Amino acid sequence: MNNEKLKIAILGLGEAGSHFANDLVKLGVEVTGFDPKLIHKLDVAIKVKDNSIAAVKEADIIFSVNLSSVSIPIAEELASVLTPHQFFCEMNTSGPEKKKEIAEILKSSGVKVIDLAIMAPVPPKGMMTPLLASGEFAAEFLGKIKPLNLNLKIMENSQVGDAATRKLLRSIVYKGIAAVVCEAMEAGEAFGMDNYIRGQISSLIGGNDELIDRFVEGSRTHAVRRMHEMEAVIEMLEAKGIEPIVTRGTRDNLEKLSK
Numbered sequence: 480m481n482n483e484k485l486k487i488a489i490l491g492l493g494e495a496g497s498h499f500a501n502d503l504v505k506l507g508v509e510v511t512g513f514d515p516k517l518i519h520k521l522d523v524a525i526k527v528k529d530n531s532i533a534a535v536k537e538a539d540i541i542f543s544v545n546l547s548s549v550s551i552p553i554a555e556e557l558a559s560v561l562t563p564h565q566f567f568c569e570m571n572t573s574g575p576e577k578k579k580e581i582a583e584i585l586k587s588s589g590v591k592v593i594d595l596a597i598m599a600p601v602p603p604k605g606m607m608t609p610l611l612a613s614g615e616f617a618a619e620f621l622g623k624i625k626p627l628n629l630n631l632k633i634m635e636n637s638q639v640g641d642a643a644t645r646k647l648l649r650s651i652v653y654k655g656i657a658a659v660v661c662e663a664m665e666a667g668e669a670f671g672m673d674n675y676i677r678g679q680i681s682s683l684i685g686g687n688d689e690l691i692d693r694f695v696e697g698s699r700t701h702a703v704r705r706m707h708e709m710e711a712v713i714e715m716l717e718a719k720g721i722e723p724i725v726t727r728g729t730r731d732n733l734e735k736l737s738k
Contacts (some may be wrong), residue, residue: 481617485509485626488538490553491545492517495570495601498680499542500525502606506627511538513670532560540566540624542595547573547707554584563589565695566620568597568612572708574715575640582614589617594639596646600697604630611645647712651726654705658732660694702737706730 489500491514496512501566503510504522511526513534528534529581530668531553533673535541541561545553550571567590569581582592593616598609612620617633624631634641641719660680667676681688698705709730717722 488535488541490543498542498605554581561588561590566591566597568593574711575643578640594642611642613641614639631671657694658729658734702733706733
């Protein structure tokens, strides 16, 4: 397969989407995109369109990297224009039920819906960030995009929503640890015992002092997006009858950091 013939549309050219778009151009992909509030620098080869419909018109694959809050309206907007020859990859950080709702909205178009979860922070790896795909067309999608050699794993015999579930379960751990680290570092500073508390944290994470700073800075930089992610976790857990006490605390910490 000639990578130059592969056409990928990116809907949502924020931090993650812009990284993906720029990297895909370097991989020889023809990239179109749309974002109503474009602020990130893009490669000149990327064809930025006036709306989502124009962006996806001739694409083989669509990466929807939008906020969860707009994912359903975008699916509704595109339902009448997508085709069975296209793959629609829903990459927002919502819970499994919303992913299923999006797939149902798009069902009439015949488009092949993929639940594509971004399993790590996008910078610095960009398009090589670990991805997890689920849904009945996951294996076919892997075959379509395989020439790009992405860091992509698929869940066999899976449904749309399964990848999202794994991502959010993982987030309970990673975002929860980050919240504890942030609060502990804030407390250490308040008591004038920065080095002491850093040493206590370091003893629990294998002496990786750099990781402490990554937890703190990452939580601050991406507070709003991660707050919405934890809200999706809360919704998912409550649907299973689980009281998300710690996860609510993680969410509240991110809200504090976002101000």
